[in-house]
Amino acid sequence: MSIAANLIALKEEVEKLNVKLIAVSKTKSVQEIREAYDAGQRVFGENTVQELVEKQEKLPKDIEWHLIGHLQSNKVKYIAPFINLIHSVDSLKLLQEIDKQGAKNNRIIDCLLQIYVADEETKFGLGYDEAIELLRSDEYTRMKNIRIVGVMGIATNTENPKQIKEEFYELFTFFNGLKQSFFRKNDSFKEISMGMSSDYKLAIEQGSTMVRIGSALFGKRVIPHWKNN
Numbered sequence: 001m002s003i004a005a006n007l008i009a010l011k012e013e014v015e016k017l018n019v020k021l022i023a024v025s026k027t028k029s030v031q032e033i034r035e036a037y038d039a040g041q042r043v044f045g046e047n048t049v050q051e052l053v054e055k056q057e058k059l060p061k062d063i064e065w066h067l068i069g070h071l072q073s074n075k076v077k078y079i080a081p082f083i084n085l086i087h088s089v090d091s092l093k094l095l096q097e098i099d100k101q102g103a104k105n106n107r108i109i110d111c112l113l114q115i116y117v118a119d120e121e122t123k124f125g126l127g128y129d130e131a132i133e134l135l136r137s138d139e140y141t142r143m144k145n146i147r148i149v150g151v152m153g154i155a156t157n158t159e160n161p162k163q164i165k166e167e168f169y170e171l172f173t174f175f176n177g178l179k180q181s182f183f184r185k186n187d188s189f190k191e192i193s194m195g196m197s198s199d200y201k202l203a204i205e206q207g208s209t210m211v212r213i214g215s216a217l218f219g220k221r222v223i224p225h226w227k228n229n
């Protein structure tokens with residue numbers, strides 16, 4: 001199937017369930033992204049700042065760009081002028097830098113707290129206690145140029161659907177707890193970014209509002225040997 005055909009089918013499948021499709025275009029060319037764009041996609045996600053910036057410069061300006069991969073504080077400045085959503089906030093220090101760069105650019109930058117739900121050592125993210133500690137901190141309370149609009153999580157890379165389902169259910173439950181405790185009067189706290197090509201159906205069943213889909217849309221990635229994600 002072509003990228004356009006994949007896109008149209010996926011978009012219809014998830015949008016009829018009120019879920020937003022983030023087209024994950026990491027390692028894919030500007031041409032390939034353009035193909036999805038021409039078929040109607042406007043939201044793209046990248047996992048490195050370098051690729052994101054290079055592609056943003058070359059592609060139409062009505063694209064909504066999301067950063068979905070680990071973000072180093074010293075690189076926030078490159079995306080702060082235009083980024084629409086950062087899915088991968090995993091420390092107070094990073095959030096402070098995003099706030100600072102938001103102020104410099106006279107913007108409020110939307111962010112998700114990346115929550116560690118997987119049973120794997122390698123995944124980034126905040127533990128439940130760390131996320132709560134962040135939201136209780138004076139530093140967070142003082143920030144004016146960021147807005148936390150929800151949570152993001154990556155399930156364990158496993159063939160076991162029961163485990164994946166439980167991890168997504170945990171994230172959904174945690175989201176609801178945060179909503180009650182910290183965002184009760186805040187309608188913009190509403191996003192749960194969970195689900196990738198292999199598990200997006202399970203994620204949607206468990207309450208996902210955004211799925212991040214790469215290979216099911218663009219085809220398998222050829223992973224250069226110097227990258228590991």
Ligand SMILES: *Cc1c(COP(=O)(O)O)cnc(C)c1O
Nearest residue numbers: 024047068196197212213214215
């Ligand atoms: C690569 C990536 C995805 C998409 O993965 P696919 O399996 O290709 O759909 C989603 N989320 C994150 C954080 C990623 O790095």
